[in-house]
Amino acid sequence: MRFEPKKAVMSDGAVLNCVEAGEGRPLVYLNGFGEDVSSARRLLEKLSGSYRCVTFDHRGYGGTEPTSNAGVERSAQDLRELLGAWGLENVALVGYSMGGSVAFSYAQQFGMDRIGRLVLLDTAPKLINEDGWELGLWQGRYSRFDFERDLQTIVDNVSLFNLSFYARAAQKSRPDAEVRFPDYYDFDGWIEKVAEITKVRVPFVKKIFSLDYSAEKVACARNYWETMTGGDWRDVLETITIPTLCLFADPGSFYCEATARHMAERIPNARAEAIQDACHTCPKDNWAEVAEKIEGFLSLAD
Numbered sequence: 235m236r237f238e239p240k241k242a243v244m245s246d247g248a249v250l251n252c253v254e255a256g257e258g259r260p261l262v263y264l265n266g267f268g269e270d271v272s273s274a275r276r277l278l279e280k281l282s283g284s285y286r287c288v289t290f291d292h293r294g295y296g297g298t299e300p301t302s303n304a305g306v307e308r309s310a311q312d313l314r315e316l317l318g319a320w321g322l323e324n325v326a327l328v329g330y331s332m333g334g335s336v337a338f339s340y341a342q343q344f345g346m347d348r349i350g351r352l353v354l355l356d357t358a359p360k361l362i363n364e365d366g367w368e369l370g371l372w373q374g375r376y377s378r379f380d381f382e383r384d385l386q387t388i389v390d391n392v393s394l395f396n397l398s399f400y401a402r403a404a405q406k407s408r409p410d411a412e413v414r415f416p417d418y419y420d421f422d423g424w425i426e427k428v429a430e431i432t433k434v435r436v437p438f439v440k441k442i443f444s445l446d447y448s449a450e451k452v453a454c455a456r457n458y459w460e461t462m463t464g465g466d467w468r469d470v471l472e473t474i475t476i477p478t479l480c481l482f483a484d485p486g487s488f489y490c491e492a493t494a495r496h497m498a499e500r501i502p503n504a505r506a507e508a509i510q511d512a513c514h515t516c517p518k519d520n521w522a523e524v525a526e527k528i529e530g531f532l533s534l535a536d
Contacts, residue, residue: 237278238254262317263277263330267332268399274330288316294455327349331356346475351476353479355516361376363376372402388456392452405487480495481527483520
């Protein structure tokens with residue numbers, strides 16, 4: 235299925251880079267942190283055989299230029315404006331990782347207007363683990379100290395942040411497993427860790443993670459990390475009244491089964507299901523099973 239490139243002009247003048255493919259019920263896929271419209275291509279190619287699949291680059295990623303107001307809340311507003319401009323109704327909304335945060339923000343700002351079904355794919359309503367909350371990032375280990383350090387590292391050395399982020403995302407592990415990672419500031423150590431996980435040679439990994447980023451794109455990345463990771467949408471869960479599927483990677487890497495079960499228990503019409511032998515990169519690595527789970531959920535009667 236060929237993806238058609240399109241543009242969508244937002245109310246503040248920003249132009250979103252979008253793609254769509256397929257016919258039928260609209261399905262909008264919200265990308266994760268650092269991703270672009272090509273990131274889940276194989277998954278969306280499969281789904282476009284049954285649905286009109288749409289995705290877009292968040293501000294500062296892919297073909298969408300950075301703006302100073304980029305962040306989760308603005309991306310939720312972009313989604314709202316896109317649905318209205320293209321006349322999309324009864325949408326199947328799939329929010330992966332940060333895309334889940336955007337979906338929560340959408341629900342907080344606009345309810346479930348124009349959304350018919352929701353898929354929350356390996357995400358959480360609160361990422362920082364504190365004050366008794368232990369179902370956030372790093373399978374319950376990510377602290378406010380980690381959050382503040384990451385915000386500074388994105389500004390000082392975004393390549394280092396991206397390396398450590400990807401290594402943790404791609405390392406399959408259960409919450410009780412002891413996984414050894416390099417020292418936080420050990421760039422070469424993270425290079426070797428990513429090479430070990432991905433089976434890609436060290437020089438190629440180093441090349442991928444040594445790209446130059448403009449100051450504007452770095453600022454966007456920081457804004458997204460701050461508004462995603464610093465957000466708390468636990469109170470939003472009970473307001474989501476449409477059928478919802480909470481998919482989680484098993485054994486996982488960023489999140490765990492308990493996070494998805496928690497969301498499914500608090501969203502009135504929700505269920506939780508596992509993507510087997512998977513980690514946070516499941517939309518790429520386990521795309522066929524993810525597509526099967528989504529198609530099965532969307533085929534059910536309301």
